[in-house]
Amino acid sequence: MEVKPRSWRDRGLQAATLPLTTVLMVFFLVPLGLTAVLSFQSTRYYRLVWTWDLDTWVDVFTHVHYWSIMAQTITMAAACVALCIALGLPVAYAMAHRVSTLEHHITVLIVFAFLTDAVLKTFGWVLFLDRSGVLNGALDAVGLGPAATDILFTPSATLLGMVYNLLPYTIFTIYLSLVRIDRDLVLAAYDAGASKTRTFLEVTLPLARPGIFAGGVLVFVLSLGVFLEPKVMGGGTSPMAAELIRQSFETRVNWPLGAALTLVVITIGAGTLGLAALVLMRLSGRREATR
Amino acid sequence: MIKTTGTRKPAHPTRRTVLKGTAAAAATGLLGSAMPRRASAATSMRYMCWEGYDKPSIIQPFEQAHDAEIAIDLITDSAGGFAKLAAGGYRDFDVVSSDSPWIARMGPADICEFIDDAEFADAYESFYPQFQAPFAPLQWEGKTTGLPTRWGWVGPTVNTKFDKLETWSSYAPCFDPAYRDKICVLDWGDWPIMPMALYAGINPYKELDEAELAEIRKVLRALFKNTRALVGDLSVAQKGLLDGSFRALIGGGTYCTSALRKDGHDYIQSIVPEPKDGLKQGIIWMEATGMLKGSDNPELAKDLVRHMVSPEVAVDLAWTEATCNLVPNSKAEDLFTAEQKNVLQMDYMWEAWDKSQFHDIAPNVDEMLAIFQEELAAAR
Numbered sequence: 001m002e003v004k005p006r007s008w009r010d011r012g013l014q015a016a017t018l019p020l021t022t023v024l025m026v027f028f029l030v031p032l033g034l035t036a037v038l039s040f041q042s043t044r045y046y047r048l049v050w051t052w053d054l055d056t057w058v059d060v061f062t063h064v065h066y067w068s069i070m071a072q073t074i075t076m077a078a079a080c081v082a083l084c085i086a087l088g089l090p091v092a093y094a095m096a097h098r099v100s101t102l103e104h105h106i107t108v109l110i111v112f113a114f115l116t117d118a119v120l121k122t123f124g125w126v127l128f129l130d131r132s133g134v135l136n137g138a139l140d141a142v143g144l145g146p147a148a149t150d151i152l153f154t155p156s157a158t159l160l161g162m163v164y165n166l167l168p169y170t171i172f173t174i175y176l177s178l179v180r181i182d183r184d185l186v187l188a189a190y191d192a193g194a195s196k197t198r199t200f201l202e203v204t205l206p207l208a209r210p211g212i213f214a215g216g217v218l219v220f221v222l223s224l225g226v227f228l229e230p231k232v233m234g235g236g237t238s239p240m241a242a243e244l245i246r247q248s249f250e251t252r253v254n255w256p257l258g259a260a261l262t263l264v265v266i267t268i269g270a271g272t273l274g275l276a277a278l279v280l281m282r283l284s285g286r287r288e289a290t291r
Numbered sequence: 292m293i294k295t296t297g298t299r300k301p302a303h304p305t306r307r308t309v310l311k312g313t314a315a316a317a318a319t320g321l322l323g324s325a326m327p328r329r330a331s332a333a334t335s336m337r338y339m340c341w342e343g344y345d346k347p348s349i350i351q352p353f354e355q356a357h358d359a360e361i362a363i364d365l366i367t368d369s370a371g372g373f374a375k376l377a378a379g380g381y382r383d384f385d386v387v388s389s390d391s392p393w394i395a396r397m398g399p400a401d402i403c404e405f406i407d408d409a410e411f412a413d414a415y416e417s418f419y420p421q422f423q424a425p426f427a428p429l430q431w432e433g434k435t436t437g438l439p440t441r442w443g444w445v446g447p448t449v450n451t452k453f454d455k456l457e458t459w460s461s462y463a464p465c466f467d468p469a470y471r472d473k474i475c476v477l478d479w480g481d482w483p484i485m486p487m488a489l490y491a492g493i494n495p496y497k498e499l500d501e502a503e504l505a506e507i508r509k510v511l512r513a514l515f516k517n518t519r520a521l522v523g524d525l526s527v528a529q530k531g532l533l534d535g536s537f538r539a540l541i542g543g544g545t546y547c548t549s550a551l552r553k554d555g556h557d558y559i560q561s562i563v564p565e566p567k568d569g570l571k572q573g574i575i576w577m578e579a580t581g582m583l584k585g586s587d588n589p590e591l592a593k594d595l596v597r598h599m600v601s602p603e604v605a606v607d608l609a610w611t612e613a614t615c616n617l618v619p620n621s622k623a624e625d626l627f628t629a630e631q632k633n634v635l636q637m638d639y640m641w642e643a644w645d646k647s648q649f650h651d652i653a654p655n656v657d658e659m660l661a662i663f664q665e666e667l668a669a670a671r
Contacts, residue, residue, distance in 0.1 A: 043657070044657070047377060047400070048377075048378075063665070065664070065665045065668035065669060066668075068668060068669070069668050123527075126527065130530075130531075130534070130536065131534070131536050132534040132535075132536065153519055153520040155671070231523065232524070232527070235519060235520030235521060235522070236478055236520060236521030236522060236523065236667075237515065237518060237519075237520060237521050237667065237670055237671055238670075238671045239667060239668060244664070244668075247664055248664075250368055250370065250371060251370070251478070251480050251660060251664075252657065252660040252661065252664065253370040253371075253373075253374055254657070254660075255374075
């Protein structure tokens with residue numbers, strides 16, 4: 001059956017997508033618009049004052065600490081992406097090719113860990129990493145002395161928590177791209193005399209790139225909004241963007257500031273997604289050109 | 292044009308009226324079927340309050356005595372609760388119990404009814420003299436915004452197994468290199484900021500100039516150098532204090548102490564540092580209960596306020612699952628056991644009172660919170 005390309009001007013298409021468009025308009029664009037409106041107001045003594053001025057935006061663009069927190073958030077998100085890919089790729093590869101008989105068991109275990117409440121897991125890490133926690137108890141028992149490790153309430157602990165909670169996203173996206181690779185291509189590389197390493201680097205890895213890329217983008221965007229890990233595992237002294245926004249809304253009750261900072265984070269996330277889409281289009285275009 | 296958020300009671304039917312009408316219609320339709328007792332109550336009320344005020348042993352006797360049903364909405368932070376009411380939510384509630392500066396704000400914000408002290412003379416009679424009418428912290432231009440319900444003090448919370456109390460007769464250890472990475476700051480809004488301002492020799496409850504705000508910035512910067520964690524979750528703070536990871540909790544005071552003491556850790560104490568350069572270093576916090584504007588049941592709302600400050604309820608309110616707190620009711624003191632008095636540090640409460648000033652509306656709270664956020668971001 002021939003599938004005809006359809007224009008967005010197609011009345012039938014417009015009618016078919018109207019319910020979804022309406023839902024998106026109401027539950028995404030309208031709140032986003034209200035957030036933008038809020039960012040042009042101001043507060044005094046915890047009360048919202050309708051002023052329609054640029055004071056909040058001037059505040060956002062002239063205070064270095066907001067941007068240092070944004071930069072720290074982006075750095076942590078990038079580090080989280082790198083670690084998630086570095087850890088997720090071998091796990092996904094093993095699930096797809098090495099322990100395929102245990103594939104379903106491993107999937108169930110990861111999904112189980114994934115579905116466990118993040119609050120519970122994060123507080124579990126506190127008990128594990130604490131100066132008087134399980135890890136230091138074990139290290140003390142083997143003669144390394146009490147409080148041999150002291151990473152709780154540091155940025156490293158925040159990163160650990162982020163990687164732990166977001167790793168399944170990369171594992172599953174990379175796994176899905178790996179299982180879709182045509183096995184004949186790998187066998188052909190072996191027939192041509194390529195070693196396992198070279199086959200992996202020149203056949204498997206390039207073909208798994210969309211999954212790696214998608215997993216990376218997903219983790220990056222989710223990392224921009226992490227809230228629990230910096231607060232609980234990081235000890236709150238190295239706040240990230242979400243905590244900055246929470247503080248602005250809740251502690252300072254400065255809703256216009258919270259709204260403006262929310263828009264900044266949304267812009268960073270949307271920019272990342274846009275950039276990723278552009279790179280993917282370039283890559284697919286280059287692939288088409290080389291065929 | 293500057294337009295402030297409207298707080299006037301609207302002339303048209305309130306949301307509560309509409310909801311009640313709908314509920315009444317639904318209830319009529321279900322007449323004859325087996326309805327639970329609460330649903331058949333003659334009157335329904337909504338009560339916004341902190342955890343503890345919702346104890347069944349407190350609420351149920353009132354419901355039974357007045358054939359009323361009380362729906363509870365718990366406050367998770369005072370500012371958030373105020374913001375919700377100020378945004379029009381006050382129309383949906385009858386009574387509110389929150390921190391006293393917020394109740395004090397609700398009168399002038401036209402959210403809360405002012406109450407007649409004479410009408411509550413019987414309630415005031417059972418209070419300690421310090422809380423009797425006219426009670427300044429809950430007054431605005433001579434008009435009373437609510438009645439006090441629970442109180443305590445903010446000072447260093449210390450584990451005396453690790454530190455002598457005398458060490459904390461001042462906030463100085465917060466800035467001592469010997470305490471680097473050993474201080475826990477409670478992430479509870481302005482609570483940790485106020486003691487630091489007092490240590491800097493600044494009264495944060497008056498209008499501050501730029502130089503004074505700069506001093507507060509300096510002292511917060513120094514505090515964060517020694518801060519191991521900024522903790523919002525009380526259990527994490529309490530755990531660290533017990534095992535010695537945190538040598539002192541700053542900004543929590545008795546709110547952090549009592550639950551640990553209740554569990555038998557009576558070596559945990561919250562104290563108040565000695566006055567410094569004539570400035571009291573402790574802060575008395577208080578919760579209060581007020582009646583919201585436009586209640587459909589103003590008399591019942593008054594009865595609920597009266598119920599919440601009665602001696603029997605005061606004892607129940609002081610002793611809750613989450614925290615234990617002092618109450619302003621002197622008649623309740625006779626009803627506490629010796630163990631309860633010990634947990635509440637009642638032998639120390641008037642010393643703490645004398646060395647403290649009252650937590651009130653701070654004119655520069657917005658600037659101080661901004662400074663706190665900036666210095667926290669720059670700390671690492």
